[in-house]
Amino acid sequence: xxxxxxxxxxxxxxxxxCLKCHHVTGEERVGPRYRIMDHFLRQHLSLDQxxxxxxxxxxxxxxxxxxxxxxxxxxxxxxxxxxxxxxxxEDFLVKNTNPYTVGPRDVAPVPSITSSDTSRSxxxxxxELSADVKQLKGLWTPSSxxxxxxxxxTSSWPYQWSTLLV
Numbered sequence: 001x002x003x004x005x006x007x008x009x010x011x012x013x014x015x016x017x018c019l020k021c022h023h024v025t026g027e028e029r030v031g032p033r034y035r036i037m038d039h040f041l042r043q044h045l046s047l048d049q050x051x052x053x054x055x056x057x058x059x060x061x062x063x064x065x066x067x068x069x070x071x072x073x074x075x076x077x078x079x080x081x082x083x084x085x086x087x088x089x090e091d092f093l094v095k096n097t098n099p100y101t102v103g104p105r106d107v108a109p110v111p112s113i114t115s116s117d118t119s120r121s122x123x124x125x126x127x128e129l130s131a132d133v134k135q136l137k138g139l140w141t142p143s144s145x146x147x148x149x150x151x152x153x154t155s156s157w158p159y160q161w162s163t164l165l166v
Contacts, residue, residue, distance in 0.1 A: 015110040020044050036107050037062065049100035055092045056080050067093050 016036040018029040021043075029039060041060050047053050050060040052067040057077040061067045070077055071088055081088065 016107055017110050018044075019106055019108055030110055033107070033109075037102060040102055040107055044106070045100055047094075048096065051096055051099035053094050053096075055094060056084075056086070064095065 014033070015030050016033045018027075018036050018040055020040065021027040021029040029036065031039075041050060041062065045060070047058065047060070051062050052064055053060045054067060054070065054077060057070075057074065057080050059067065059070045059074055059077060061070070068090070071093075072078075080086075086092075
């Protein structure tokens, strides 16, 4: 797994996707794993499914330490405590006995594809498309918007070349 050194520790460079958003709404929610996990926790889990939450401000987290830390660093929590005249207490912090476990059906890594991957790919369609794009570079002139050759390149790729002749 590739990693890079961030300002505050090692960070995973792989991209992850929220599959619930993808399958339900068609939205492509992609980002680093920690952001997608936070998104899933806040958008798709109710309080009784979150591993830890605060009864006062409804803050949710996967770790007890993060929940405890939010009492001093989360502005919304401080404002609600001040407005209601409440004293800080761990009585407001809840640990669920049976939380939902986020799994591979909820969040999944997005395969990274680079241009060098397509040339070495076992997918014949990808190799053919890559070859066709290289061939097109020499045949299409952007200034005249016409083909240099009398016919566009033939290919087994199931794409309608006529759509490129706009």
